[in-house]
Amino acid sequence: MTLQKWVFLRKLAAGFPSSRSCPTHVLRLSQSAAVNMAEESKKLAAYFAVDNSVQNNQVVGVGSGSTIVYAVDRLAERVRQEQLNIVCVPTSFQARQLILQHGLTLSDLERHPELDVAIDGADEVDAELTLIKGGGGCLTQEKIVASCSKYFVVIADYRKDSKALGQQWKKGVPIEVIPMAYVPVSRMIAKRFGGEVNLRMAISKAGPVVTDNGNFILDWKFEHAQNWKEVNTAIKMIPGVVETGLFVNMAEQAYFGMEDGSVKVRKVPIN
């Protein structure tokens, strides 16, 4: 279905003042239209990023999540069509699987410790390109790979675009911790920075989410905007913290797929 049709469906549903007066089939259509709009937007951003950031003979960091799936699709398409020589470094088990499933060349930081570009999704991107990442629990490897890349590009749909962190993403900042330390780390974060800290529980498994590194994830719901650089450093200093999902001064560029079918570009501000 075309973007114009999604827009039409959204307008159609918006014309009904409440679910009581809105026929069920239209509601269902508008919900699925919204989901599909978000998927189209992810795809748009991902394709745009791969077309504009990846060149022949490059080592590319492959992020994790649902948006990156579209980026790997496009990367594989370009590698095939343009006979590109691309080496991929994954940021998670999922990314590794994607690379292998698409027949791309898999590598790692032992063989390729310097990357040309890393492409990854985000849970929220603020006006200064500070990110919250780790909604999918892969933040530590994502941050390592991004830190080894000359250029770090973020791809997201319009729902991730915000002025200040916390405006869009309400689940808190993910923090990867050593399992035996999750209680003291939670208490220290809440005491020092306020808010609420929760151990992330698994959905199709009893007990907590276990990361690709065998650790737990805490989700810190902060109460107000903070100096994210300082907060990130302070949290990292707490014994038991492996990494935070705050990516400060890391991304060079973000591409947002917008509802109208355009791509919004945000570059790192020049000081």
Ligand SMILES: O=C(CO)[C@H](O)[C@H](O)COP(=O)(O)O
């Ligand atoms: O940080 C991540 C995983 O840990 C993802 O990049 C982030 O959660 C965005 O995911 P999606 O593209 O599914 O919205």
